Amino acid sequence: xxxxxxxxxxxxxxxxxxxxxxxxxxxxxxxxxxxxxxxxxxxxxxxxxxxxxxxxxxxxxxxxxxxxxxxxxxxxxxxxxxxxxxxxxxxxxxxxxxxxxxxxxxxxxxxxxxxxxxxxxxxxxxxxxxxxxxxxxxxxxxxxxxxxxxxxxxxxxxxxxxxxxxxxxxxxxxxxxxxxxxxxxxxxxxxxxxxxxxxxxxxxxxxxxxxxxxxxxxxxxxxxxxxxxxxxxxxxxxxxxxxxxxxxxxxxxxxxxxxxxxxxxxxxxxxxxxxxxxxxxxxxxxxxxxxxxxxxxxxxxxxxxxxxxxxxxxxxxxxxxxxxxxxxxxxxxxxxxxxxxxxxxxxxxxxxxxxxxxxxxxxxxxxxxxxxxxxxxxxxxxxxxxxxxxxxxxxxxxxxxxxxxxxxxxxxxxxxxxxxxxxxxxxxxxxx
Numbered sequence: 508x509x510x511x512x513x514x515x516x517x518x519x520x521x522x523x524x525x526x527x528x529x530x531x532x533x534x535x536x537x538x539x540x541x542x543x544x545x546x547x548x549x550x551x552x553x554x555x556x557x558x559x560x561x562x563x564x565x566x567x568x569x570x571x572x573x574x575x576x577x578x579x580x581x582x583x584x585x586x587x588x589x590x591x592x593x594x595x596x597x598x599x600x601x602x603x604x605x606x607x608x609x610x611x612x613x614x615x616x617x618x619x620x621x622x623x624x625x626x627x628x629x630x631x632x633x634x635x636x637x638x639x640x641x642x643x644x645x646x647x648x649x650x651x652x653x654x655x656x657x658x659x660x661x662x663x664x665x666x667x668x669x670x671x672x673x674x675x676x677x678x679x680x681x682x683x684x685x686x687x688x689x690x691x692x693x694x695x696x697x698x699x700x701x702x703x704x705x706x707x708x709x710x711x712x713x714x715x716x717x718x719x720x721x722x723x724x725x726x727x728x729x730x731x732x733x734x735x736x737x738x739x740x741x742x743x744x745x746x747x748x749x750x751x752x753x754x755x756x757x758x759x760x761x762x763x764x765x766x767x768x769x770x771x772x773x774x775x776x777x778x779x780x781x782x783x784x785x786x787x788x789x790x791x792x793x794x795x796x797x798x799x800x801x802x803x804x805x806x807x808x809x810x811x812x813x814x815x816x817x818x819x820x821x822x823x824x825x826x827x828x829x830x831x832x833x834x835x836x837x838x839x840x841x842x843x844x845x846x847x848x849x850x851x852x853x854x855x856x857x858x859x860x861x862x863x864x865x866x867x868x869x870x871x872x873x874x875x876x877x878x879x880x881x882x883x884x885x886x887x888x889x890x891x892x893x894x895x896x897x898x899x900x901x902x903x904x905x906x907x908x909x910x911x912x913x914x915x916x917x918x919x920x921x922x923x924x925x926x927x928x929x930x931x932x933x934x935x936x937x938x939x
């Protein structure tokens with residue numbers, strides 16, 4: 508047990524990661540040494556930043572808390588704190604079930620931790636953080652919460668209404684991060700196309716992206732978690748015109764059958780979804796779309812699932828994930844629909860859909876062979892340098908492998924790479 512050392516573990520999404528990075532910065536300013544996601548935690552204090560999105564994520568967070576409870580019982584840990592989405596949602600219940608935890612914080616009051624540790628809150632901007640990502644890229648959270656209230660989603664119950672950050676504050680954060688060497692920004696929000704409505708009375712995501720793209724030193728901007736209904740089409744105009752806005756859009760569509768979409772409270776139809784995809788691809792030629800789909804939502808019969816497979820075959824998403832519906836207490840779906848599709852049927856449909864996407868992904872990757880693409884280098888791994896194109900977000904998308912024997916490539920730098928081979932997951936190339 509190392510005195511004055513705090514171990515922070517982050518569960519779940521990149522939005523949680525930003526919160527952990529902010530906390531790390533404040534703790535370090537207060538005089539602590541902090542490790543993040545250490546394989547071998549040794550600090551006298553631990554903080555677990557939890558996820559509460561779906562059943563599997565909740566179980567992983569509970570398991571992590573229990574591991575640290577065990578360390579505390581064995582005398583290897585002096586204090587244990589828990590924060591984040593799971594803690595926000597089940598604050599009272601967790602307190603009763605896990606008395607080993609010294610204090611539970613919610614999604615937004617974790618800044619009280621310094622006070623509880625007997626430290627004054629640092630006088631640094633609240634958005635300052637110590638990056639846990641490689642130094643050349645960062646996640647940029649532009650809002651909290653969500654007003655969409657999809658039937659299956661517990662996020663609004665956890666995070667509350669959509670709250671946009673002021674545009675000037677976001678731009679100031681970007682300028683600060685660029686001064687530290689960040690070149691690439693993953694713009695994230697629970698629903699980024701809603702940005703600005705609460706503060707400015709209208710959607711201003713296009714203006715925000717434009718302003719970020721004008722900051723000197725910003726080389727790539729990539730957009731995550733958009734919503735198709737009332738989509739701000741001016742955003743695509745910015746994407747087409749500004750060279751440092753990647754031709755990449757992460758937009759969860761969930762399904763294609765109109766009745767299932769209605770039950771999900773997605774406020775869009777099958778026909779409108781097809782038209783949406785056609786317009787996006789027409790206005791931004793070469794764009795790569797990442798989407799997430801759901802199988803097994805109440806009301807998804809065999810015909811609805813067949814429609815979903817037909818849609819995936821037609822849309823040929825460059826990036827796609829899927830998951831099986833799990834009922835979340837307190838949601839509209841839990842109150843109004845019976846979860847009556849058997850788990851084995853859900854898993855069968857999930858496997859079938861992902862096998863279809865695997866074939867599509869392999870074909871999409873193969874089409875890049877022979878092209879020369881701009882690649883940013885993330886790291887060296889064994890005999891290869893590992894990088895990404897503008898179409899690849901960190902952690903979730905394919906990577907580009909370049910033989911190290913060809914010469915030294917610097918992390919965080921851009922190179923023109925000729926693609927020589929491809930498989931389902933990765934591209935292979937040589938320096939052009």
